[in-house]
Amino acid sequence: MLYINVRARKAFILMASALSSLAFGSYAANAHSVNGAHQNLQLNISGQISPKCGLSFPDNEADVVLTERAGTTSLPFAVSCNQRMNVQLRSLNGGLQHTEVGRAPRFNGFANFVPYTLTFSIDSEGARDVSADSREMTSPVQGTVGQIPFESNGSLTLAWAATPPLLGGQYRDVVEIRISGY
């Protein structure tokens, strides 16, 4: 609450007009009372910080050498959100898929598809990992970090189990990560 005298009134009214044209936050200005030579003016001023969540990967492609043994690979990322954060993970192929043969089994005794577990981790105490099986990620999988990860770092880790003999060649999957504040 702000009280001003008559001499300052005009200046405040002009300021209120200027603020209203900026639409910066919300406020209300009211002529409140007149006591003798003074007139009181009350200005209720409020502001708003826009919600903002950002995610960036310095390198958005990971190449791994596959064997029949279990393995992992990680991509670091930077994240900043000024709200608690939800994460949504979605996989294009539902796993690492042979680029020429596809996903469906085609040759007895050999695998041409490698499912994996994807884990979205933020390096912040108390932050929860969001993990999902790639086969479930052909539809978006939701999770929550449970914290406000302001200017934080993290990693996206792909882990796969031992497999039957793998067909030789290239395997690939594309993962979409969407973050949102709440």
Add this chain to the structure above:
Amino acid sequence: MIKRILIATAVVAAAAPAMAAETTTVNGATVAFSGNRATVCEVRDYENTVQFGALGEFGAATPVSDTASIYCNVKFNASIASQNGYLRLVTNDAGATPISQSNTTATAYQQFASALDYGITVQGLGSANTTAIGASSPVSLGSNLPPISASAQLTYSTVTSSKPLLGGNYVDSVTLTLTPVAF
């Protein structure tokens, strides 16, 4: 003047709902994971030496079997090649060498043969006979064969000669080649 203030308030009130609706932001990224499984085509765990033992007068022998692990994780072509084109007499006597690839008769002892044809069967792939394998010219056992990870039986058997064999040791070297091909 009060009127002006009320107008200003109305403008702000109209703007406020639009900002209040902005309660979440959505952002994200797309990353790609690529993997490479090396192409491997190998014949493993096979005997380096196949012994027919004592040959009959015309080269008869009990077939010899061996097992080998054949592994190829892509489609492949298989071929087999013989160094000599037959089992050939080991000798320093030029007259005891066979006349040609297609004629096993000894050059100077023509009532005898100094080479012996033999066949090879690779279970699951095919068979070849050295009568059809010229020295150092591979014979195809199959093309575009599916990936394989199996224990295969290799069977070697001699082909009876039309002439008796000169005495001595007969040897050859065979090479089984697996060549990867694209899917």
